Amino acid sequence: MARKYFGTDGIRGLTNQSPMTAAMAMQVGMAAGAHFRRGDHRHRVVIGKDTRLSGYMIENALVAGFTSVGMDVVLVGPMPTPAVAMLTQSMRADIGVMISASHNPYHDNGIKLFGPDGYKLSDADELAIEALIDGEVPLAPAAEIGRARRVEDARGRYIHAAKSTFPADLRLDGLKVVVDCANGAAYQVAPSALWELGADVVAIGVKPDGLNVNDGVGSTAPQLLCETVVASGAHIGIALDGDADRLIVADENGTVVDGDQLMATIAGAWAREGRLVGGGLVATVMSNLGLERYLGSQGIALERTGVGDRYVLERMRSGGFNVGGEQSGHIILSDYGTTGDGLVAALQILAELVRSGRPASEVLRRFEPVPQLLRNVKFARGAKPLEAPAVRTVIAEAEAELEGRGRLVIRASGTEPVIRVMAEGDDANQVETVVARICDAVRVAAG
Known part of the structure; x- marks a missing residue:
């Protein structure tokens, strides 16, 4: 089953545009909190972020969402993603959240979720959270609303x-x-x-x-x-x-x-x-x-x-x-x-x-890389240029040409509307020609 909000690395997008809005962040907090409320212990979530301006907005919205379903929140401020994963596990939290769009520019942001074991969520967990985002999440009684606090020793840990x-x-x-x-x-x-x-x-x-x-x-x-x-x-x-x-x-x-x-x-x-x-x-x-x-x-x-x-x-x-x-x-x-x-x-x-x-x-120079070329071709959201017969034909011809001498990898990005075309092989000129031909076909199909 296809995921609606989660991509290859959490939920990501341009801030203040769907799905990366404060309202969505609060819904994610509510849904993820409800999904990971198991047992009668006091539930806890660790939230970290990078340095994007929008991190303040997303952080506060997540806090509102998590506390509204009865989860206590531990805020660690700007911390690396692996630190959040580590702290989630070491602090016996039920879920960890990293607010970041990784290597993207500041105007993007994202929400990465970790389970209590510190690993990123499975497809099944993400699908269950998506269902709760689009559904009704039961809120905690007034006396059971969660609390939020900041910890000062996270960096040292x-x-x-x-x-x-x-x-x-x-x-x-x-x-x-x-x-x-x-x-x-x-x-x-x-x-x-x-x-x-x-x-x-x-x-x-x-x-x-x-x-x-x-x-x-x-x-x-x-x-x-x-x-x-x-x-x-x-x-x-x-x-x-x-x-x-x-x-x-x-x-x-x-x-x-x-x-x-x-x-x-x-x-x-x-x-x-x-x-x-x-x-x-x-x-x-x-x-x-x-x-x-x-x-x-x-x-x-x-x-x-x-x-x-x-x-x-x-x-x-x-x-x-x-x-x-x-x-x-x-x-x-x-x-x-x-x-x-x-x-x-x-x-x-x-x-x-x-x-x-x-x-x-x-x-650090362990081997000589073979010539490799990667190019991106933008397409309109909703378009499916890789399904066009003309594109499929060009790809098949390129695969036959490179067989035994190189490789071809073509895929749609999981984080932005681009087709990534990569070819590699011992002949640099052949690699460049193959990539150019495929990119041209994808551009035509993408309009």
């Missing part, structure tokens, strides 16, 4: 948890690290954790004003990170996104290192140490063919899923893997958390850098 994932026998002393927090949720915790572990920290993207999250900074805009690494003579740079569940790295030369190389580095190190569980790692269909070939040469399997960290995590849990992620930098290390965590993943990379004693450009 998360910093301690993140630092505990770094090998106890290592320090970052003598390592100069640029950290770009995207003017987002990790602007306080990430620099603090790195500094406490001994690093010489150069922090950028740490002056949020409500409107500058992901604006020319962060994992989706790494140019400033690269420039700062070179200008400051740093050994490495790490960039997080707005809610800090994503990681992109720049080596000492200012060259970007994507999630595929980072996963290869972590999986290789863990395999060497006997820590890699499941015999391989889990990545999506978007990961480069070069990653697959490299892992195969190391005796490490690669399992692919659909796009979205929730699908990566589902396969990790069902197959017993402890490393997975996406080329975009969502890296899930299930030994340490229930969702992607940019800071924790960065600490694994820094540990490998310290152990090797070699430059980041050598340590």
Whole structure:
């Protein structure tokens, strides 16, 4: 059954337009609260957010919704998504909420929900909540309305948890690290954790004003990170996104290192140490063919899923893997958390850098990526260009052309009205031609 409000990563949209309105946020709070009211204990929800101006509006609306159905609310303020997941579990909450649109601009916002185990909700839970949103939710009697309070030690709890994932026998002393927090949720915790572990920290993207999250900074805009690494003579740079569940790295030369190389580095190190569980790692269909070939040469399997960290995590849990992620930098290390965590993943990379004693450009370049091209084609909401016969014909021809020499991945985005067309193969010219041909066909079909 198709979901009405939930996409691949919660509910997301332009603020003050459906579905991302204060009224909808209150309904989500009521519905999610009602769905997770089980047993006769005092129910609790943890709510965190990133630094978007609209976070105040959405937060207050959620508080109204949750308290109206009898749930107590714990507010932790600006915190990374993985911190909210961790706090939900450690504080024995019945549900966790992160208010964020991740790497999107400030004018978007979103609501991500976590169950009491700290994992993102299943499709079944999301469908049940959607039914309550569109239905009638029983309100709590006046004497049973929930209470809301802010906790002051949330940042310290998360910093301690993140630092505990770094090998106890290592320090970052003598390592100069640029950290770009995207003017987002990790602007306080990430620099603090790195500094406490001994690093010489150069922090950028740490002056949020409500409107500058992901604006020319962060994992989706790494140019400033690269420039700062070179200008400051740093050994490495790490960039997080707005809610800090994503990681992109720049080596000492200012060259970007994507999630595929980072996963290869972590999986290789863990395999060497006997820590890699499941015999391989889990990545999506978007990961480069070069990653697959490299892992195969190391005796490490690669399992692919659909796009979205929730699908990566589902396969990790069902197959017993402890490393997975996406080329975009969502890296899930299930030994340490229930969702992607940019800071924790960065600490694994820094540990490998310290152990090797070699430059980041050598340590993190595990394979040569094959030429890969991704282009987006916008379409009007409601249109279905991928179902057009002409588009299907062009795609079939392209698949036949690339067979044995590359891959083709075409999908509709789960968060915005665009078709993503990706091709990769050993011949860069062929890849570019194939992508252009498909994009042209999709544009015509989309009108």
